[in-house]
Amino acid sequence: MAQAAPVMDTAAEEKNRYKNYKRNADYTIDQDWQSYSAAEHDRWDRLFARASEVLETRACPEYLDAMRTLKLSESGIPDMKKLSEKLSPVTGWQVVPVTDLVPDEIFFDHLANRRFPAGAFIRPESEMDYLEEPDIFHDIFGHVPLLANPVFADFMQAYGKGGQRAMQRGMLKNLARLYWYTVEFGLVRSGDGLKLFGAGIMSSATESVFALESASPHRVRFDLKRVMRTNYVIDDFQKTYFVIDSFEKLREDCMQDFASIYDALEGASVIEPHELAPEDEVITRGTLEYFDAQT
Ligand code: HBI
Ligand code: FE
Numbered sequence: 001m002a003q004a005a006p007v008m009d010t011a012a013e014e015k016n017r018y019k020n021y022k023r024n025a026d027y028t029i030d031q032d033w034q035s036y037s038a039a040e041h042d043r044w045d046r047l048f049a050r051a052s053e054v055l056e057t058r059a060c061p062e063y064l065d066a067m068r069t070l071k072l073s074e075s076g077i078p079d080m081k082k083l084s085e086k087l088s089p090v091t092g093w094q095v096v097p098v099t100d101l102v103p104d105e106i107f108f109d110h111l112a113n114r115r116f117p118a119g120a121f122i123r124p125e126s127e128m129d130y131l132e133e134p135d136i137f138h139d140i141f142g143h144v145p146l147l148a149n150p151v152f153a154d155f156m157q158a159y160g161k162g163g164q165r166a167m168q169r170g171m172l173k174n175l176a177r178l179y180w181y182t183v184e185f186g187l188v189r190s191g192d193g194l195k196l197f198g199a200g201i202m203s204s205a206t207e208s209v210f211a212l213e214s215a216s217p218h219r220v221r222f223d224l225k226r227v228m229r230t231n232y233v234i235d236d237f238q239k240t241y242f243v244i245d246s247f248e249k250l251r252e253d254c255m256q257d258f259a260s261i262y263d264a265l266e267g268a269s270v271i272e273p274h275e276l277a278p279e280d281e282v283i284t285r286g287t288l289e290y291f292d293a294q295t
Contacts, residue, residue: 011124014040015133018099018120027106031097031120033079040122041076047128047137048073054205058212060188060195062152062247063202066145077122078140087144091153095144100133105167111160116147129206132234142199143183152197155251159183162258171262174228181227182250187211187219187243194219194243194283210237216290217241218274221281224253225261230271239273239291243283 021029055063070086072078084094096110097120110117118139123131146152159179166175184200194212196202201211211217218240220226227242244250271277274288
């Protein structure tokens with residue numbers, strides 16, 4: 001009986017497409033843009049079209065302006081070298097290919113030097129709606145556009161430098177929460193409403209709607225110390241979204257020396273994602289029904 005051909009698990013194949021590539025000391029690899037298949041380019045286009053339609057009326061104007069500046073479009077997976085040539089004249093940022101999450105100290109060193117490490121694989125067909133790892137769509141469609149906004153670009157570099165200091169102080173968890181509730185899942189006041197800016201939200205068509213329009217989650221005005229105390233989950237919608245007043249205010253908050261913040265946080269209790277704190281400026285109190293329905 002001839003051996004059945006091994007079933008090609010294309011999902012695993014596509015996620016691990018770089019496993020045999022040389023990895024540099026800073027965890028960057030060769031994106032090898034020529035190697036993407038037509039199917040992978042087509043998947044980018046479908047993800048791009050679906051998310052762009054949802055974001056038209058929901059993303060903050062700074063993001064929409066940046067998308068136009070970078071001419072990110074539905075013409076297949078971007079070549080990071082070419083994208084960096086468009087981005088670096090604007091804010092000095094580059095996009096460098098990596099295989100997946102890199103160690104924190106490597107990550108912070110890239111950010112501190114205005115290099116954004118972007119996953120180079122694209123999610124498999126079976127994970128179009130959600131995946132845990134940052135693929136090229138999450139990183140380039142979600143994170144990169146705002147790096148063309150000078151204020152946000154300054155904030156991201158300050159975050160990288162802050163990360164390097166936080167590691168020395170053992171406050172990495174607090175700083176990771178700041179990243180999570182802003183860079184990944186942040187909302188911003190815009191005109192007389194709220195708009196999206198977090199990459200984790202904007203790279204998900206379903207969460208883009210949920211974060212702004214569902215009655216389930218809390219929406220609370222951003223406060224640096226409060227966010228640094230707040231836990232988060234990585235495998236579901238957020239129970240609380242934080243709203244920044246502006247990118248200028250966020251940059252100002254993060255340009256300060258965090259030493260006094262960390263002192264104030266010593267012994268402060270952790271706030272769970274579903275909880276509201278007495279000092280919160282609550283913008284919308286959530287019903288949490290989406291989450292209760294899951295238990
Ligand atoms: N690595 N490539 C990559 N992308 C990330 O977003 C990332 C990372 N390493 C660590 C990390 N994020 C988080 O732990 C940060 O909060 C530090
Ligand atoms: Fe991310």
